[in-house]
Amino acid sequence: xxxxxxxxxxxxxxxxxxxxxxxxxxxxxxxxxxxxxxxxxxxxxxxxxxxxxxxxxxxxxxxxxxxxxxxxxxxxxxxxxxxxxxxxxxxxxxxxxxxxxxxxxxxxxxxxxxxxxxxxxxxxxxxxxxxxxxxxxxxxxxxxxxxxxxxxxxxxxxxxxxxxxxxxxxxxxxxxxxxxxxxxxxxxxxxxxxxxxxxxxxxxxxxxxxxxxxxxxxxxxxxxxxxxxxxxxxxxxxxxxxxxxxxxxxxxxxxxxxxxxxxxxxxxxxxxxxxxxxxxxxxxxxxxxxxxxxxxxxxxxxxxxxxxxxxxxxxxxxxxxxxxxxxxxxxxxxxxxxxxxxxxxxxxxxxxxxxxxxxxxxxxxxxxxxxxxxxxxxxxxxxxx
Numbered sequence: 487x488x489x490x491x492x493x494x495x496x497x498x499x500x501x502x503x504x505x506x507x508x509x510x511x512x513x514x515x516x517x518x519x520x521x522x523x524x525x526x527x528x529x530x531x532x533x534x535x536x537x538x539x540x541x542x543x544x545x546x547x548x549x550x551x552x553x554x555x556x557x558x559x560x561x562x563x564x565x566x567x568x569x570x571x572x573x574x575x576x577x578x579x580x581x582x583x584x585x586x587x588x589x590x591x592x593x594x595x596x597x598x599x600x601x602x603x604x605x606x607x608x609x610x611x612x613x614x615x616x617x618x619x620x621x622x623x624x625x626x627x628x629x630x631x632x633x634x635x636x637x638x639x640x641x642x643x644x645x646x647x648x649x650x651x652x653x654x655x656x657x658x659x660x661x662x663x664x665x666x667x668x669x670x671x672x673x674x675x676x677x678x679x680x681x682x683x684x685x686x687x688x689x690x691x692x693x694x695x696x697x698x699x700x701x702x703x704x705x706x707x708x709x710x711x712x713x714x715x716x717x718x719x720x721x722x723x724x725x726x727x728x729x730x731x732x733x734x735x736x737x738x739x740x741x742x743x744x745x746x747x748x749x750x751x752x753x754x755x756x757x758x759x760x761x762x763x764x765x766x767x768x769x770x771x772x773x774x775x776x777x778x779x780x781x782x783x784x785x786x787x788x789x790x791x792x793x794x795x796x797x798x799x800x801x802x803x804x805x806x807x808x809x810x811x812x813x814x815x816x817x818x819x820x821x822x823x824x825x826x827x828x829x830x831x832x833x834x835x836x837x838x839x840x841x842x843x844x845x846x847x848x849x850x851x852x853x854x855x856x857x858x859x860x861x862x863x864x865x866x867x868x869x870x871x
Contacts, residue, residue: 487776490783493525496855508851512833516862519823519835521658521809523724523853525780527762528773531723534765538758547757552578555760558767559717559732565771566691569704571734575741578755580729582688583609585716586652588751589684590617593714593740594650601648603635604841605811607658607686611841622648625843626660631802633660635672644679651681653702656689659840659849660811661804663697666705673702673709682740685715688731691722691774693806694782703736710736719766721807722774724853730759781808784852784859791863796870808853811837815846817870822848830869832862 498516501509501524508520526532538544543551556573563569579585590600599620602610606623614621622643626633640651653672656663664672676683685702693699703713718731735741766774788810789803800813814822823836826848837847852859 487772488525488780489776490780493780494855494857496524496858498858512827515827515831515833516858516865517833518851518854518862519833519849521721521807521851522726523777523808523851524855524858525724525777525853527724528766528770530765530769530773531719531725531762534761535758538761543757543761545757546753547578547755547760551757551760551764554764555730555732555767558764562767562771563701567699567701567704569701571736575735577733577735577744578752578760579716579731579733580751580754580756580759581720581726581731582686582716582718583613584751584754585714585731585733586610586684586686587613587617588744588748589714589716590614590619590650592743592747593682598649599643599647601640601643601651601681602841603640603652603654605659605837605844605847606652606841607654608835608839610652622646623841623843625841633657633662633802634668635664637671637675640672640675641678644675644681648679649681651676651683652686653683654686655702656687656693656699656804656806658686658689658807659809659835659837659844659847661802661807661809663693663699663805666700669700669702669705669709673705673712676712677708681712683709683713685713687715687717689721689807690717691719692778692781692808694778694785694804697805699806703734712737714740719763719770723762723766723770725759725762725766728759728762729754729756730763731755732763781853784808784854784856785810787856787859788850788852788863791867795863795867799870804852808851810850810852812848812850813846814848814870819846822846826866826869830865832865 508517556576624639690699715734720726835849837844
């Protein structure tokens with residue numbers, strides 16, 4: 487298991503030596519914009535990948551391996567979330583975006599608008615536009631210091647013709663972990679209009695003490711019947727490049743359509759990625775728990791630093807994910823990420839890419855060694871001061 491000192495010892499030079507997008511797209515800057523961790527992955531996952539190469543498991547994805555993945559995920563979901571899922575309903579997909587595209591194409595009426603709460607994960611809106619769909623954006627609202635869904639606005643979006651709601655939980659970029667009662671309230675709106683939900687739960691394993699991830703489809707029989715759930719080991723075990731995710735089909739009709747029309751999406755899933763997912767779900771929880779403990783420390787360090795040195799920065803510590811959502815609107819920066827690249831040497835995600843509701847904000851990835859995080863905070867303070 488990784489120790490605090492081992493994670494602290496990872497240096498910027500070591501990270502730059504690996505040509506990842508996070509550390510190569512902006513040469514010379516500290517990379518904190520891509521949602522991936524700087525900690526490698528679990529020993530069990532590394533062993534699984536080495537074994538795949540050593541034994542030649544590099545061909546197309548075989549049925550027995552799919553079955554192992556289904557059992558591994560359902561076991562993890564039961565242990566971690568108390569969610570019982572039929573293993574046959576867990577389908578391999580290359581990533582959440584591929585699952586989303588297939589859902590929009592095949593499980594919604596042709597040409598129907600899609601409802602997207604904002605700020606949103608950056609690729610959703612442009613992908614929908616590429617698919618010829620209107621995007622009905624519904625900004626989250628602040629309530630008691632937390633971002634929540636605007637139920638009246640969701641109701642209006644469905645009434646305006648929206649057929650699919652994109653529900654991201656834990657939420658990217660705000661870090662909210664929505665509670666069961668909140669999800670039930672959203673479900674009542676969806677049921678009122680006979681809508682469907684695409685539940686992006688890719689960050690589900692990354693939740694901090696005091697909060698618990700509730701799979702949306704597990705809330706009731708109604709949510710199970712109108713939801714497709716996409717998830718993956720890619721964020722929690724830091725393997726996004728392996729192209730393997732899971733789509734959970736709790737709706738009988740969706741499962742039937744998927745079997746008839748979406749099988750080619752499954753065909754794009756990478757065998758090594760599925761093997762890594764099996765190892766993560768079966769044998770990677772101890773590593774994950776240690777990393778979550780480290781990330782918890784990081785989010786507290788950031789919150790304390792901002793409160794003391796940058797009180798004008800709006801920030802609520804994430805309840806899940808390893809993403810910090812910073813409100814810089816008081817500084818009057820039109821493009822804050824570009825400004826911080828120039829003046830602080832930090833590469834962040836500009837909130838405007840998350841929709842109009844994100845303008846004036848930046849998203850910062852906290853999953854980095856603490857000496858690097860402290861350097862980021864020092865640079866932010868010096869630049870914004």
